[in-house]
Amino acid sequence: MTSLTLLCAMMLGADPTTVNLWGEGDKIPGPVSKDPKNVPTLTFYPADKDYATGTAVVVCPGGGYSGRATNHEGTQIAEWLNKRGVTAVILKYRTVGESKIDAPLHPGPMLDVQRAIRTVRSKAKDLGVDPSRIGVWGFSAGGHLASTAATHFDEGKPDAEDPLNKVSCRPDFAILSYPVITMGEKTHGGSKNNLLGKNPDEKLLEFYSNEKQVTAKTPPIFLFHTVEDKAVPIENAKLFKAACEKAGVSIEYVEYEKGAHGVGLGLNTKLPLADWSVKLEAWMKGRKLLDNK
Numbered sequence: 001m002t003s004l005t006l007l008c009a010m011m012l013g014a015d016p017t018t019v020n021l022w023g024e025g026d027k028i029p030g031p032v033s034k035d036p037k038n039v040p041t042l043t044f045y046p047a048d049k050d051y052a053t054g055t056a057v058v059v060c061p062g063g064g065y066s067g068r069a070t071n072h073e074g075t076q077i078a079e080w081l082n083k084r085g086v087t088a089v090i091l092k093y094r095t096v097g098e099s100k101i102d103a104p105l106h107p108g109p110m111l112d113v114q115r116a117i118r119t120v121r122s123k124a125k126d127l128g129v130d131p132s133r134i135g136v137w138g139f140s141a142g143g144h145l146a147s148t149a150a151t152h153f154d155e156g157k158p159d160a161e162d163p164l165n166k167v168s169c170r171p172d173f174a175i176l177s178y179p180v181i182t183m184g185e186k187t188h189g190g191s192k193n194n195l196l197g198k199n200p201d202e203k204l205l206e207f208y209s210n211e212k213q214v215t216a217k218t219p220p221i222f223l224f225h226t227v228e229d230k231a232v233p234i235e236n237a238k239l240f241k242a243a244c245e246k247a248g249v250s251i252e253y254v255e256y257e258k259g260a261h262g263v264g265l266g267l268n269t270k271l272p273l274a275d276w277s278v279k280l281e282a283w284m285k286g287r288k289l290l291d292n293k
Contacts (some may be wrong), residue, residue, distance in 0.1 A: 016078070018043040021091070021115055032110035033100045040099075040112045042119065042171055045078040045088040046127070053085035054130035055289045057175070058116045061090070062140025062262065065105055065194035066097040072264035073139040073177075080265060084281065084290055091116045093145060096194045104197035106204065113149045114169040118156075122167045133289060135173040135219075138234060140262065141191040143179020144210065147240065150174040150215035150221065171285065175222045175280065178229055178261055181236035183209045188232045210237035211290075220250040222283050224276050226259035252283045 022028045028039065059081075061073035065252065067072065068088070078088035093116075094101055094108035101108070106193065117134060124131040138146025153170040160166050180188045182204045196204050206212060220242055225237035225282040234255070244251040256273040259266070266274040284290050 016043050016255050021112060021119070024184045030111050031094065031101045031105055032108075033094075035100050038099050038202050040115075041092040042095055042107075042116055043078075043090040043092070044127075045082055045090070045234045047085045047087045049128060051291055051292070052087065052128050053083040053133075053290050054128065055085070055133040055135070055284075056087040056089060056120050056124075056127065057081055057127040057137050058113065058120060058171070059088055059090045060093060060113060060136065060138035060142030060145045062138070062178075063095060064141040064188065064190040065095050065109065065141045065144075067095055068092065068098060068142070069139065069262065069264075072267075073142065073262075076265060076267070077137065080277065084284070085292065086208035086271070087127060087247050089116065089120055093142075103194045104200070106197075106208070109145050109195065110148050110152060114153065115164065117149060117153075117169045117171055118164045118167040121169075122164055133172055135289070136171040137177070137290050138179060138186075139177045139264070141180050141188065141195075143176045144181065144191060144195075144208075146171075146174050147176055147181055147210040148181055148208065150209045150218055151215070152207075170217070171219050173220045173222070173289065176224070176237075176240070178225050178232055178263075179223070179236060179240070181210050181240045182231050186235040186239070187235045188236075191254065209257060211236075211243040214240070214243035214247045214249060216247050216249065218244065218247060218249045218289065220252075222252045222254070222280055224254045224280070226256045226261075226263075226273060228256075229261045231261035252279075254279050 061068040082087040093112040136146045136149045156168045259273040
């Protein structure tokens with residue numbers, strides 16, 4: 001389905017539709033799959049046009065840069081956003097497992113999320129989306145990717161040959177759920193190895209330790225983590241929180257004592273963290289991201 005056909009279908013309230021992120025026949029920069037059919041994609045879940053807020057979110061499921069938890073950190077998230085009038089776009093970014101790419105993945109996933117944001121912003125009018133209300137939401141390693149998008153971006157390159165690269169890839173806000181942040185001592189080893197390989201250069205470790213890349217231009221952040229998380233230590237969240245506060249970046253930090261890694265929205269738990277999405281919704285309302293167009 002062409003991009004134009006996709007957009008027309010979306011305007012008519014069609015079911016979720018998937019398109020290749022890099023276009024039909026376009027050369028994909030960075031590491032690519034050994035299977036030519038296995039390419040990065042975007043799956044669009046348009047908000048009901050009668051309730052649409054004009055906000056859109058690129059969703060990055062977790063999976064250690066090995067696979068993707070596409071249900072509780074993908075489809076369920078899109079449905080949650082749609083119910084609140086937000087258009088969701090699930091990003092299938094490159095991984096070593098499901099995408100059949102050998103480590104290191106760098107810079108593939110970063111290029112994928114940047115292009116996803118550029119794509120949504122470039123088609124904002126057709127999608128019924130406000131180009132200044134495009135966010136990114138990531139879980140676990142997908143949270144690392146989302147925090148990468150929030151700290152590594154450009155405002156568009158006017159002289160770029162590819163028209164999409166003329167569009168800004170800076171997200172207007174970021175939601176980070178139990179994210180991998182650092183490539184230092186407290187990192188998630190699998191995510192680090194899959195993204196950077198077993199013996200990465202120190203400069204790459206610094207580059208992808210996103211707590212070290214926060215600036216005053218980093219967008220507003222909502223950050224959720226649990227102390228009990230044994231897969232991704234909560235120090236990741238605390239490092240990013242401290243960096244945001246030091247740079248004067250607005251951050252809403254939500255911490256719970258109990259709760260294992262990978263809880264998604266917490267729909268299947270009776271723990272207090274089950275209301276963390278209520279706090280997220282309140283934060284989005286406070287930032288007027290859920291106001292009708």
